[in-house]
Amino acid sequence: DAKTTQPNSMESNEEEPVHLPCNHSTISGTDYIHWYRQLPSQGPEYVIHGLTSNVNNRMASLAIAEDRKSSTLILHRATLRDAAVYYCAGTSYGKLTFGQGTILTVHP
């Protein structure tokens, strides 16, 4: 299973971009990289996922290193509603292996 590591916490100011890193050095060639976030008192919600290429959706962008051993979730303009715990996860045969999560604090 892919093991992931993330910084415990990061801070940002509102309206500024945020880059959340994740290391997944044991990921295999067919494992997808997922990002989820968890708002207070809620279950995790899907943010984005990718395999090899960089990915964009309405919530965020995902930049995947060429060797796939790391990835970065990019929030282009942080808002107060983006304050949450962000989890990086690797998938293997349908199972997700989550990292410890990064607590993102957004300052007004």
Place this chain on the structure above:
Amino acid sequence: DADVTQTPRNRITKTGKRIMLECSQTKGHDRMYWYRQDPGLGLRLIYYSFDVKDINKGEISDGYSVSRQAQAKFSLSLESAIPNQTALYFCATSDSGHPGETQYFGPGTRLLVL
């Protein structure tokens, strides 16, 4: 209405008691999962089921059992609850036909074992 529901949302029980946490989904997904969340440890997989007749142990299955009663229902049981099973429990679903298999989580059940 929520696509993935969990009952109860909160539960307090005593050591040695048997309890069941229930999960239902209306997404029509074939795969269901139970996770446990503890502070500082992220989410850890307890059991998962890829269809009604399939049950698999996850990373931390000791002390737990599951039942997949139907495609839409997946229950987690603690046969004899102990205090270190105090945690937040999440159910999730995914569609095996979707590349990358995004998982959809329920709101969680907060369990306190005294």
